[in-house]
Amino acid sequence: MNTGGLVVSVCPTCGSPDIRMVRGSWVGNYKGETYSVKELQYYSCPNCGEKVYSPEAMRRIQEASPAFLKSGGRQAERKPRQTLPLG
Ligand SMILES: [Zn+2]
Numbered sequence: 071m072n073t074g075g076l077v078v079s080v081c082p083t084c085g086s087p088d089i090r091m092v093r094g095s096w097v098g099n100y101k102g103e104t105y106s107v108k109e110l111q112y113y114s115c116p117n118c119g120e121k122v123y124s125p126e127a128m129r130r131i132q133e134a135s136p137a138f139l140k141s142g143g144r145q146a147e148r149k150p151r152q153t154l155p156l157g
Pocket residue numbers: 081082083084085086115116117118119120
């Protein structure tokens with residue numbers, strides 16, 4: 071079984087063993103803009119509502135986010151590092 075490298079058997083928030091992997095559309099909100107990721111797999115706890123995402127799921131969320139698209143598809147905004155002359 072391939073779970074993307076992440077195995078969660080108990081909820082990290084409440085310790086419930088009922089947490090399980092679900093698959094479905096995920097809807098997020100960024101500065102008033104909604105965006106969705108289809109067929110996303112993540113863990114959901116029915117007890118406290120906690121959601122746990124695998125690194126792959128987080129990457130898919132990030133790639134669907136307006137912030138990511140506006141930055142031209144780069145993963146992180148990179149600013150040139152300024153070096154100050156010493157002395
Ligand atoms: Zn929980």
